[in-house]
Amino acid sequence: MSLRHAMLGLLTLEPMTGYELVKVLDDTIGMLWAAPHSQIYPELKRMEAEGLIAAEPVVRGQRALKRVYAITKDGVEELQRWERALLPFPPERDEHRLQAAYLEFSSPDVAKAQLESHLRHWSRRAEIWTDLLRRIEDGTYPLLKRRLAKYPAETHDAIIAFKALAFDGQLRRAEAEIEWARRALDVLSAINGLGEIQAQTADTAKREASRRASSRARRRNEAAG
């Protein structure tokens, strides 16, 4: 349940509308914790109901209203409670690594394309995080500028250091992925026996089971719908 804490953290900067939260959770903070608007609006409602944030209606144009959310005392307490918790580590679940583990069922050209895609993805991520780090350190990152303006000078070093720390962690992760993908491409090009490996199936193993399984398989398009 960290979407809530990502939003509480953002609201310690200043009150925001759901829409503004949608934007930052799709852009910069989304590089730490991403969320679509379909998740954000309902969560804001729940947080308001629980008293963690308070909405104030603000006029917009002639007819329209927008709801500006501000964090409450309870919200700050919840953020601090979470901030001080020892969070459990999630189980390992990495689809790309799992795919790599069974590359013998792929083909060399496809595998190469996949690893190049991996490299491109994490290189783009690394660029984004490098850029964010630079902007945090040279003071041109707007969210941070506004945050520093709001908190006492003696806390600035810590605030800057922690924001940089988080993105530095992301960057290190990206760099590890980049190095891995490069090495994987080397491993791939050094291998010849790759290709059309035939797995032994229930069908080839057992004749009568085969007929049942494959006719069941043929029926599955209708049955699964």
Add this chain to the structure above:
Amino acid sequence: MSLRHAMLGLLTLEPMTGYELVKVLDDTIGMLWAAPHSQIYPELKRMEAEGLIAAEPVVRGQRALKRVYAITKDGVEELQRWERALLPFPPERDEHRLQAAYLEFSSPDVAKAQLESHLRHWSRRAEIWTDLLRRIEDGTYPLLKRRLAKYPAETHDAIIAFKALAFDGQLRRAEAEIEWARRALDVLSAINGLGEIQAQTADTAKREASRRASSRARRRNEAAG
């Protein structure tokens, strides 16, 4: 939907019971894709219904039966289809990194304990992956031994290389986390201004809004239930 592909991959080694899959997905392969038994058994049922695997009842003791699942031709095709797909990259979502980004709401001693826990967790993971890598490379990893016995000799290099590649990626990730946590501990000890930062809340910002928000907050225990 990769649990299915993790299991299809395992079943290309040999037919297994749900229980055996539970064990490997909690142990070695669980280091790539973890899953609890409550997810495995229903998924096996679905996969059987779709014709990707075929169950054979095998006697156990006097009264009991166990269901041994074998991959079918359709199952192998599905594994190959997935293996050749360009998988999308998931959105960024890292609770520990998010927590690090707002460490100014924590306290120095708690933050230190959290980072030490991070270090311990990923060091344990690194040990596990290092050990798996060693056993893959010196041929003492039983799952791999059995796999090699089943596939032609010219594919062995590739099979070994891909299994090693996957765990190497995990190891690199762990090492990046370890280095990050070490650096984070250094950053932490270099900072003094950390501690009881007070966020400006809706309560402190607006007097009349305050009264409404905090009385709402007081009511929330009953209201939220």
Add this chain to the structure above:
DNA sequence: GTAGTCATGTAAGAGGTTACATGATTAG
């Protein structure tokens, strides 16, 4: 007999994805 392992389920609920849906405002 009894503890540990083998073996297999169900169910409620949380969190996230994808798609569908609507309308006001502002800049050109």
Add this chain to the structure above:
DNA sequence: CTAATCATGTAACCTCTTACATGACTAC
């Protein structure tokens, strides 16, 4: 006037988590 942006929702579906549940088999 029209396109982009601002603004806010709902709903079906999927995956995963956590907890509850049961019973046979085997080694001591």
